[in-house]
Amino acid sequence: MSEDQPQEFPLPNASTDLSGHVALVTGASSGFGERFARVLASQGASVALCARRVDRLEALAAEINASGGKAVAIEMDATDADALINAVETAERELGIVDILINNAGIPDAQRAHKMELELIDRVLGVNLRAPWILSCEVARRLLEANKPGRIVNISSTAHYRYDGGGAALYATTKTALARMTETLSVEWSYANINVNAICPGMFVTEMTDGMFERIGDPRPMLARKRVPVPAQMDSTLLYLVSPSSECVTGAVIKVDDGQSARMKM
Numbered sequence: 001m002s003e004d005q006p007q008e009f010p011l012p013n014a015s016t017d018l019s020g021h022v023a024l025v026t027g028a029s030s031g032f033g034e035r036f037a038r039v040l041a042s043q044g045a046s047v048a049l050c051a052r053r054v055d056r057l058e059a060l061a062a063e064i065n066a067s068g069g070k071a072v073a074i075e076m077d078a079t080d081a082d083a084l085i086n087a088v089e090t091a092e093r094e095l096g097i098v099d100i101l102i103n104n105a106g107i108p109d110a111q112r113a114h115k116m117e118l119e120l121i122d123r124v125l126g127v128n129l130r131a132p133w134i135l136s137c138e139v140a141r142r143l144l145e146a147n148k149p150g151r152i153v154n155i156s157s158t159a160h161y162r163y164d165g166g167g168a169a170l171y172a173t174t175k176t177a178l179a180r181m182t183e184t185l186s187v188e189w190s191y192a193n194i195n196v197n198a199i200c201p202g203m204f205v206t207e208m209t210d211g212m213f214e215r216i217g218d219p220r221p222m223l224a225r226k227r228v229p230v231p232a233q234m235d236s237t238l239l240y241l242v243s244p245s246s247e248c249v250t251g252a253v254i255k256v257d258d259g260q261s262a263r264m265k266m
Contacts, residue, residue, distance in 0.1 A: 016243040019044035022095045023242070024088065026078060026135065027105030029056035031206035032155060035231035036102050036238055041069035043239065045100060048091035050076040070095065078105045078131040079123060088138045099150040100242050101139045103132035103178075106155065106171075108208060113169040121170065128174035133181060136196070140189055149193035151242045154182050156200045158257045175200070179253045186251030195250040197241045202257025205230045224259045233258075 023040045027033035029051035041047045041064045049057040049071055057073035064071040072094045076087040091098050107127045109116060136152050143150045156179045159172035182198040189196065203219060205228050213219065220226050237256050240246050255261070 014245045016043050016239045016245065018100070018243060021045045021100055021242075022048070022091065022098050023100035023102060024048040024050060024091050024098045024135075024139070025102040025104060026050045026076065026131070028060065029053040031208060032201070032204070032231050032234070033102070033104040034060060035235070036104060037071065038064065039235050039238060040100070040102075040242070041067075041071055043243070045242075046070040046095040048072055048074055048087065048095060048098065050074045050087050050091075051105065052077055079126040081130075081134055084131055084134045085138050088135065088142070092142065097142055097146055097148065098139050099143060099148055101135060101150070101152045102238075102242075103135060103152070103154045105131060106157075106174075106208075108168060109170045110167055112167050116170065124170050124174060128171065129177050129181070132178060136181075136185055140185075140192075140194055143194055144189075144192055147192075150195070151246075152185070152194065152196045153238065153241050154178050154196070154198040156182070156198045156253065158200050158202045158255060158261055160200055160253070161255070162261060182253055183251050190250055195241075195246065197246070197249060197251065198253045199234065199237055199241070200253060200255045200257070201234060202255070202260040203228055204234070224262055227258070229258045 018040060023045045025033050025037045025047060028037045028049040037047050037049055037060060049061055051057055054073055054075040061071040061073045074087045074090050077083045088098055105127055107124060109120060109124050132154055157175040159168060160175045160179045163172040179198050182196050186196040220228060234256055237254060
């Protein structure tokens, strides 16, 4: 340990100021991704909005830009490796080097494992696992070359911890793999101050869960708190992991499920 004057920190040593940072958000056309993009922009980050539905992305970018933020819409198919790399290139060209990556895009399988067609298997694996890996490595490579720190946040799921059957076995498998990927890549790039963390949301109100609610009905009576949270209730977790506040946090997998896994009657 150094005998020099110890470093002094403000009280509290916390900040969510993202001015000067560039964030790339996948699945930004709806749900968590749309909310994440708005939140990051509200804290000063320039945001690259990536998804297939470019009309939605353009509308969101226009809204962010009109409110004083900075955002660009980038059409991206998460199953296309070239499109993933091109998205990072385009974001860097338009906004600057990406130093915040939110791997949010994901799809459910909603079928029994033995009934899944090969095309669906490949798509679930491609969107939920292959795309985050490719994007993480592409963003990290550019940060390493530029000698810059960065933040990567992977959106896993509480399905990583528990699977009760019903037709989401492959989805749960990919979300566990994504959590493990978070841990391994955090080790891989820790020397370069590239923090890699994950959030495991429980059941939230999003476009993805709308179809599930149609199939199973209102889930609130079965939940410990008799409610289903909305994406805005994850703002603070996201901001913590991408901001200066989490400088020493890497390899963390954080469950955000509103107590759903603590007591659940099915």
